[in-house]
Amino acid sequence: MLKKMILPLTLAAAILGLSSAVYAEESPAEAAVEYRQGAYTITKTHFGRMGAMVKGATEFNAGEFKKDAEVVAMMSQIVGRGFELKDSITDDSEAKPNIWTDPEGFKSKLEAFQVEAANLVKAADTGDMEQIKPVFGKVAETCKACHKEYRED
Amino acid sequence: MLKKMILPLTLAAAILGLSSAVYAEESPAEAAVEYRQGAYTITKTHFGRMGAMVKGATEFNAGEFKKDAEVVAMMSQIVGRGFELKDSITDDSEAKPNIWTDPEGFKSKLEAFQVEAANLVKAADTGDMEQIKPVFGKVAETCKACHKEYRED
Numbered sequence: 001m002l003k004k005m006i007l008p009l010t011l012a013a014a015i016l017g018l019s020s021a022v023y024a025e026e027s028p029a030e031a032a033v034e035y036r037q038g039a040y041t042i043t044k045t046h047f048g049r050m051g052a053m054v055k056g057a058t059e060f061n062a063g064e065f066k067k068d069a070e071v072v073a074m075m076s077q078i079v080g081r082g083f084e085l086k087d088s089i090t091d092d093s094e095a096k097p098n099i100w101t102d103p104e105g106f107k108s109k110l111e112a113f114q115v116e117a118a119n120l121v122k123a124a125d126t127g128d129m130e131q132i133k134p135v136f137g138k139v140a141e142t143c144k145a146c147h148k149e150y151r152e153d
Numbered sequence: 154m155l156k157k158m159i160l161p162l163t164l165a166a167a168i169l170g171l172s173s174a175v176y177a178e179e180s181p182a183e184a185a186v187e188y189r190q191g192a193y194t195i196t197k198t199h200f201g202r203m204g205a206m207v208k209g210a211t212e213f214n215a216g217e218f219k220k221d222a223e224v225v226a227m228m229s230q231i232v233g234r235g236f237e238l239k240d241s242i243t244d245d246s247e248a249k250p251n252i253w254t255d256p257e258g259f260k261s262k263l264e265a266f267q268v269e270a271a272n273l274v275k276a277a278d279t280g281d282m283e284q285i286k287p288v289f290g291k292v293a294e295t296c297k298a299c300h301k302e303y304r305e306d
Binding site: 031035038039040041042045046070071074078081 | 184187190198231234
């Protein structure tokens with residue numbers, strides 16, 4: 001659909017003498033993909049920072065860990081907005097169509113992520129790595145479970 | 154610098170028989186750009202949602218406004234990490250080199266954003282659009298002030 005629209009739009013823009021900056025408005029699907037990929041990039045970065053502390057690759061800093069956990073928890077709350085537009089798949093997207101043909105399944109996977117990410121903030125409050133570790137593992141499982149079903153490899 | 158590295162990497166990968174998925178590891182600069190652009194995409198989206206309520210284009214929902222303000226405030230706290238890598242400019246980036254030649258100036262602009270974004274959360278707590286409006290305007294000013302100095306047009 002999108003691809004079919006690009007040529008006519010480009011032609012129309014050329015005829016009207018518009019620069020690419022004028023006609024290259026983001027489509028709603030592109031905006032949705034950009035939004036959710038932004039949320040995942042931030043999630044991945046802060047999850048990675050926590051992972052390095054969990055593995056002992058970097059020194060455990062309870063305050064930083066807490067902040068990272070809060071960022072991931074917030075991302076878990078907002079990333080769903082990026083999937084609200086049905087079939088919002090672009091060339092840049094790794095989303096699978098079953099996100100929208102199996103909305104209940106996708107929703108349950110997203111909610112599991114939200115629950116465990118919130119639990120990780122609570123665990124981070126203890127400042128005790130022994131309590132944090134298993135919860136961190138559970139968050140990682142919710143990531144993998146959703147990617148397995150709903151993300152292209 | 155980055156461009157100069159791409160050809161040798163591609164050749165090396167071809168010689169080693171690696172697929173693009175293997176050798177196309179993100180550079181630190183690319184990762185930094187992706188991170189801060191992710192944070193700005195999320196900021197822009199939630200700021201836009203608030204802006205629509207401020208202008209009356211969408212109905213004011215105090216709870217949603219508060220959540221949007223909290224997201225923007227958190228992004229204001231984390232986006233600076235995306236600029237820590239000196240001279241992290243790529244083809245995708247709109248960052249200007251003076252971010253790193255004038256670090257104090259950039260820092261003061263970023264801090265102004267953080268202060269006003271936190272003030273907006275407090276204003277949102279009142280649930281009173283008359284109190285929210287001027288603070289929203291101040292946040293917008295901090296965005297513009299930083300973009301004017303440190304972002305390519």
